[in-house]
Each structure stands twice: as C-alpha cells, then as structure tokens.
Amino acid sequence: MAFDSRQPIRPKVLDLFCGAGGLALGFQQAGFEVVGGIDHSEHAVASFDANVAAGTGMVRDLRDEDFSDIAAFLDGNSPDVVVGGPSCQGFSTSGGLSRAKGRDESDPRNRLFTNYVDLVERLAPSWVVFENVPGLLLYNQGRVALEIVQAFREIGFNLVPMILLAADFGSPQLRRRLFFVGSSTDEELPFPAATHGDADLWRNYSLPFAHLSRIGHGDSGELTPHITFSEACGDLPVLKEGESLDGVQYPCAPQTAYQRLMRSGSTAVLQHTASELAEVDRLAATTLKQGENWRNIPLEKLPDRFKRIRPYDATTILKRLSDDRPTYTITTKFNEGTTGAFIHPTQPRTLSIREAARLQGFPDTFRFAGSVNQMRQQIGNAVPVPLARAVAEAILPAVVKTAYGVEVEGSRDTVLVNGNLKPEDILKLKAPRKNAKKVAELAEG
Numbered sequence: 001m002a003f004d005s006r007q008p009i010r011p012k013v014l015d016l017f018c019g020a021g022g023l024a025l026g027f028q029q030a031g032f033e034v035v036g037g038i039d040h041s042e043h044a045v046a047s048f049d050a051n052v053a054a055g056t057g058m059v060r061d062l063r064d065e066d067f068s069d070i071a072a073f074l075d076g077n078s079p080d081v082v083v084g085g086p087s088c089q090g091f092s093t094s095g096g097l098s099r100a101k102g103r104d105e106s107d108p109r110n111r112l113f114t115n116y117v118d119l120v121e122r123l124a125p126s127w128v129v130f131e132n133v134p135g136l137l138l139y140n141q142g143r144v145a146l147e148i149v150q151a152f153r154e155i156g157f158n159l160v161p162m163i164l165l166a167a168d169f170g171s172p173q174l175r176r177r178l179f180f181v182g183s184s185t186d187e188e189l190p191f192p193a194a195t196h197g198d199a200d201l202w203r204n205y206s207l208p209f210a211h212l213s214r215i216g217h218g219d220s221g222e223l224t225p226h227i228t229f230s231e232a233c234g235d236l237p238v239l240k241e242g243e244s245l246d247g248v249q250y251p252c253a254p255q256t257a258y259q260r261l262m263r264s265g266s267t268a269v270l271q272h273t274a275s276e277l278a279e280v281d282r283l284a285a286t287t288l289k290q291g292e293n294w295r296n297i298p299l300e301k302l303p304d305r306f307k308r309i310r311p312y313d314a315t316t317i318l319k320r321l322s323d324d325r326p327t328y329t330i331t332t333k334f335n336e337g338t339t340g341a342f343i344h345p346t347q348p349r350t351l352s353i354r355e356a357a358r359l360q361g362f363p364d365t366f367r368f369a370g371s372v373n374q375m376r377q378q379i380g381n382a383v384p385v386p387l388a389r390a391v392a393e394a395i396l397p398a399v400v401k402t403a404y405g406v407e408v409e410g411s412r413d414t415v416l417v418n419g420n421l422k423p424e425d426i427l428k429l430k431a432p433r434k435n436a437k438k439v440a441e442l443a444e445g
C-alpha cells in the first residue's frame, strides 16, 4: 500500500458495536485513523460522531447480514483492523459458532457473532481485536471461547484471548475486559505489558474471576502505583445529589498527571450531573465511611433482598469508594448505590456523569448525547480508554508492518503470544506481566 514517508502511518480501524467510542478513542490516541463506528443506538453513534471521528458513525443493526451498505459507507476506506465485539447476549452458551461445528443460526443470539465473522471475512483486515466480558471465558467450560477462536481460524485469523485489568494500564478502575487479538499473518500476537500495579491488590478486594487475571502483581517494583479515585476526580467541583453543573469553571488547577490528561483542551466542566438518591442510597451515602458497604448498615434498614445475600459475598454492593484506591467497575447504573460501589468517597451522593466518564478515561471535552440515562449506558458500556489505548499501542507496529510493510518502533513494552496455541493452552493463558517471557510461561498451569 502506498504511503508518504514524511507522515506517520495511521492504520485504519473500524469499530463494530462502537457505543460512544471508548475503544475507538483508545485506538485513535494510539495513532490509528478511525474510519467507521457502527452501532444500533442512535445516541451512542451521535456521541461517537461528535467526539471521536466526525462523519464516521453509522446507525445500523448488525443483525442485518446484507453488508453492502457498510462497504458503501466505508467508501473504499478499507480497515486494517476491525475492533469491537457483540455483548455477552450475542452468544448462546452451547456453542455452535464456527462453520466446522455447524453454526447454530436458529439461536438469534449467535447471529451477531456470526455476522461479525462474516463481515471481517468480507472486509479482510489484517488484524482483529475482539473485545468482550471476562466471564465469556467461563461459558460452557471455555467451549464458547474456543468456538470463537475456531470461527476466526476458519477465515484465516490466529486469535488468542487475554483478560486485562484496566487499572494495570493507567485507568483508575479495577475493571477487567477480555481481548481476543488476532492476525491473518503468522506474526506472534502482541499484548500490552502492565505499566501500573499493586502488589497487595487482592488482599482487601473480592472480585469475580480474580484468579483469571493475576496481572502485574507480586513484583510491582517497576510498576507505577494504580491511579486512585482522588487522583482521577479530585479536582472536580463539589456537587449535591440531584444537582447538575454544565459549563462551569474548574475550582482548581489540575493536581495530577491523570487530571491534566483528562483536562487537556477543556476550559469548563461539562455534564457534572448527580442523580437524586433512593432512600437506602441516601442512608448509605450519609452514614458509611470510605470502603464500608451494606454490611455496615443495620439489616432491618435495607431492602428485603439484602437478607438473602451471604454476608461474605457482594462486598462491592452499596459501597462507599475510597479516595486512595481505584474504583470498581463502572456499570450503566452508577447512579444507584445498591447496584455497586458508586458512592462518592466524601460527598453524600453517587457518582456524577463526568466522574464516571473520567473513570472510564473519556476526556473532559467529551460531551455525551442523549438523556442522562442514555449517557450512563454509553459510559458504563465502554472499554476504558487507557486500556483500549494500551492494546492499540501494543499491536500498532505489527499492524503497520503487515498492512504497509514498514517497520516502526513500538511505544510500549509488549508480550508476544504464539497465535497457533493448542485449544487447551489457550484456556490457560494468563495476562501478561512486564518482562514476561513467551507463550510457554504464559500458558503454564
């Protein structure tokens, strides 16, 4: 492919199920050119178009399998990488995803995935980054994940999955995402090595699938500490429950590198909106200390369903965040204290739209479209931008080499994984540590 040697090469990326564009934004920040983002949500696409790459958002139901409109929309801008993935409802847990095993098209949940594979086959990018929830690795004892690998192998892609913890890549959030990175070449597959870490991370936390992602912990000597809530959000204006500030001045200069990064190019605080609280949330938000949760509230004051939770479970429900820790996963319901760890560390309310956006790595200039409810959907659904950027930076040199035949230097440490792993080894993969060796060690039991 022709290129101008005076310009940095910007490989082209198409984002399927793009939402507001957390994943695409990370790729853009890493140096990719976003040529398209497709989603059936009009509001998500409006956010994508206004904030990520103007004119590249397409509102479309990806269950529709006549792809001619997508080809026309891309208008010759053939992507080098296709990224994104259908949410977990996009799979039946009984498999039937690959052609060899007989696709189970009768189950409409599979349609989104099989369409994805068909579209990748038609667009023929040289790389794919298929992103999903970590729990996918557990569906049907891992068979769904292996079916996914198999379905991509049938169209000429080697693909391996890896669970990555966002906090290990400079996000202030203990959120895991599953990334399948794949290539149509025989290149080893690069994953980003952790840059941030905390040797004691799991001591006071209980997280589902913790065992699946022992990332960067234990030997955190070279790692920067995880970014905390106050490092991420401590410069935002004080806000009351039910209050909304939009277009107001920042109360202070940025105090940390993360705040400077988020505020780059921003002159005012946008969409700093906190919801009215339900009664039980208000009780929690006015009485709990940092790090405390529903167990610190008398059971008779809680809704009945709390009586059915085992006391040692659900430690991240109705929890007050700590200033000096990263947050837990920001979901689409971060306004509801009873659904997660969403109570502000020092103010009697749940997280605002702007705080949640920051915790997901969306810059302060990003203005979300739609109702407050739709904004929460877009934010909670997103891949944290710093995590997306890390994955994008890890593959960029390999993509440039495959697509343009040019060697460029990478901007971060990576761990290379053999794309031809046997199925049983694929399920044993552990997330990459800095200085980690290659496949054999990664796949070790």
Ligand SMILES: C[S@@+](CC[C@H](N)C(=O)[O-])C[C@H]1O[C@@H](n2cnc3c(N)ncnc32)[C@H](O)[C@@H]1O
Pocket: 017, 018, 019, 020, 021, 022, 023, 024, 038, 039, 040, 041, 044, 060, 061, 062, 063, 084, 085, 086, 087, 112, 378, 381, 382, 383, 384
């Ligand atoms: C997990 S979110 C994607 C988040 C996005 N990658 C980001 O980082 O911001 C999944 C998206 O799939 C979209 N979606 C679900 N079903 C769809 C369909 N049938 N066609 C198109 N988009 C769909 C949803 O609207 C949602 O925005």
